[in-house]
Amino acid sequence: MHDVLPLQPDRDPWLHAARWRALEAAFRDICRIYGYREIRTPVMESTELFTRSIGDGTDIVAKEMFTFTDRGGRSMTLRPEGTAPVVRALLEHGLIAEASTLKVYYIATIYRYEHGQRGRYREHQQTGVEVIGAQDSAVDAEVISLAIEFFRRVGILDAELKLNSVGCPACRPEHLKALLAFAEPRLDAMSPDNQRRFRENPLRMLDSKDPRDHAALADAPKLLDHLCTECSLHFERLRSHLSALGIRYTLDPLLVRGFDYYTKTAFESISPQLGAQNVIGGGGRYDGLVESCGGKPTPGIGFGIGTERCLIVLDQLNRALEVDDETPSVFVAAVGPEASARAVRLVHALRRQGIATETDYLGRSLKAQMRAASRLNARWVAIMGDDEMARGVATLKDMQSGEQCEVAIDQLEKSAASALPPQPPS
RNA sequence: GCGGCUGUAGCUCAGCCGGUUAGAGUGCCAGGUUGUGGCCCUGGAGGUCGUGGGUUCGAGUCCCAUCAGCCGCCCCA
Numbered sequence: 001m002h003d004v005l006p007l008q009p010d011r012d013p014w015l016h017a018a019r020w021r022a023l024e025a026a027f028r029d030i031c032r033i034y035g036y037r038e039i040r041t042p043v044m045e046s047t048e049l050f051t052r053s054i055g056d057g058t059d060i061v062a063k064e065m066f067t068f069t070d071r072g073g074r075s076m077t078l079r080p081e082g083t084a085p086v087v088r089a090l091l092e093h094g095l096i097a098e099a100s101t102l103k104v105y106y107i108a109t110i111y112r113y114e115h116g117q118r119g120r121y122r123e124h125q126q127t128g129v130e131v132i133g134a135q136d137s138a139v140d141a142e143v144i145s146l147a148i149e150f151f152r153r154v155g156i157l158d159a160e161l162k163l164n165s166v167g168c169p170a171c172r173p174e175h176l177k178a179l180l181a182f183a184e185p186r187l188d189a190m191s192p193d194n195q196r197r198f199r200e201n202p203l204r205m206l207d208s209k210d211p212r213d214h215a216a217l218a219d220a221p222k223l224l225d226h227l228c229t230e231c232s233l234h235f236e237r238l239r240s241h242l243s244a245l246g247i248r249y250t251l252d253p254l255l256v257r258g259f260d261y262y263t264k265t266a267f268e269s270i271s272p273q274l275g276a277q278n279v280i281g282g283g284g285r286y287d288g289l290v291e292s293c294g295g296k297p298t299p300g301i302g303f304g305i306g307t308e309r310c311l312i313v314l315d316q317l318n319r320a321l322e323v324d325d326e327t328p329s330v331f332v333a334a335v336g337p338e339a340s341a342r343a344v345r346l347v348h349a350l351r352r353q354g355i356a357t358e359t360d361y362l363g364r365s366l367k368a369q370m371r372a373a374s375r376l377n378a379r380w381v382a383i384m385g386d387d388e389m390a391r392g393v394a395t396l397k398d399m400q401s402g403e404q405c406e407v408a409i410d411q412l413e414k415s416a417a418s419a420l421p422p423q424p425p426s
Numbered sequence: 427g428c429g430g431c432u433g434u435a436g437c438u439c440a441g442c443c444g445g446u447u448a449g450a451g452u453g454c455c456a457g458g459u460u461g462u463g464g465c466c467c468u469g470g471a472g473g474u475c476g477u478g479g480g481u482u483c484g485a486g487u488c489c490c491a492u493c494a495g496c497c498g499c500c501c502c503a
Contacts, residue, residue: 003484009437010437010438011437011438012453017432058501059502060501060502060503063427063501064502065499070432081502081503083438110503112501112502112503114427114500114501114502115427115428115500116494116495116496117495117496117497117498118495118496118497119503120501120502120503121503124503125503126502126503127503133498193499193500204501258502268502268503275495275497275498275499277501277503279503280503281503282502282503304502304503306502306503307503308503309503310503333461333462337460342485353488364455365456365461365462366461367456367457367461367463368455368456368463369464370462370463370464371462371463371464372460372462372463373443374463374464375463375464378437378463381462381463383461383462385461386461387461392428395461395462397462397463399464402462402463404462408464426488
């Protein structure tokens with residue numbers, strides 16, 4: 001968990017709220033271009049939604065959920081992922097219709113009970129999309145290209161795409177049988193970790209980092225070699241779409257995702273900037289999920305992107321997102337009680353005209369106020385002291401050129417645009 | 427959930443084999459300019475030494491616990 005701050009911290013620029021706004025704006029924009037609409041769902045759901053959809057045996061369900069019992073005795077869980085709640089909401093509101101396609105995006109806070117470290121937080125944010133109702137591999141290509149295009153736009157230029165197919169309920173058991181048969185006689189040669197995986201999650205044996213496991217399983221049966229004709233065809237078409245779009249990827253037969261509901265297409269984007277937490281986005285197809293949530297059999301596909309990880313990658317790459325302007329146009333510097341009282345009205349009048357205006361409330365010296373204005377990068381300072389009060393004017397200083405002139409306060413309040421000197425193109 | 431490292435001023439960090447008033451840089455405030463920013467000079471404020479116990483005549487320093495952060499594993503965004 002971490003705070004997102006109003007000013008840019010020296011050490012971790014990515015904690016600056018302005019960067020979060022910029023990244024979210026870029027995501028919303030790319031979603032608009034691709035035709036996705038926003039959905040927002042509650043942060044907590046019935047626990048059963050996740051145990052049913054993600055799968056009992058997965059790490060997330062087994063040990064990473066924030067679960068509690070509410071006063072009515074129901075088991076509730078802070079959402080550990082974005083897809084299941086979206087499917088639940090769309091079903092509940094009857095938005096999933098036959099022979100139609102629904103495309104949504106979300107920006108959501110996600111909770112996982114695990115040990116934090118850089119890039120991995122118990123509370124973090126994911127942006128994601130879901131497409132419900134289409135099984136065409138062209139949709140897989142669209143979803144992947146949306147993610148890639150997002151990375152490109154925000155400046156994550158080193159993202160690598162890994163692709164795999166995890167098959168479907170028709171072909172997966174075949175492969176699993178073959179894998180178990182292959183692995184069993186070799187168990188003694190493998191690491192304790194992999195002996196555990198053999199029982200709990202055999203697919204994960206394949207991407208072990210232990211050299212012993214690598215050697216023992218080098219010739220293990222690959223998922224891709226056991227795909228049924230439907231899955232195989234789907235995968236081939238997706239690959240040809242991706243190459244048509246010029247999207248580069250590496251085939252990773254060992255890529256396995258952490259949720260049980262995935263079928264066919266699985267993909268991940270990784271960035272070498274991140275160390276152990278190098279996955280910045282991942283997703284896949286889930287053709288059985290809608291049905292298991294109580295709907296009619298309906299295909300679906302989506303992905304999630306980690307906001308924190310993207311922002312950290314950008315820090316590492318030393319790339320600054322273009323953030324919105326938070327600098328004031330005018331800083332009103334009043335000296336003395338009479339001028340300060342008058343300044344309250346001037347500040348209000350300027351703001352009414354849509355001019356970003358700041359002022360000082362500490363009764364500091366003019367020098368200190370000038371320094372504050374300079375630090376805020378204010379374009380102009382309106383100086384009001386006893387001299388000015390006596391004549392109903394303010395001294396207007398151009399902080400770039402250092403030139404100053406006098407302007408009637410009344411005029412500033414009525415029409416500041418005409419009173420302020422024309423702004424030179426910056 | 428497992429293993430390792432680190433917690434001293436707002437920030438980045440010094441602080442010797444335990445020794446008396448805990449330092450620097452930067453930032454902040456003020457003055458030098460009796461009403462004018464950025465540069466420079468001078469001064470000032472600011473610290474429960476993460477927290478709680480223990481050892482000791484004496485603990486920022488050693489020991490234990492705890493919390494937080496970081497690195498790796500597991501897993502994942």
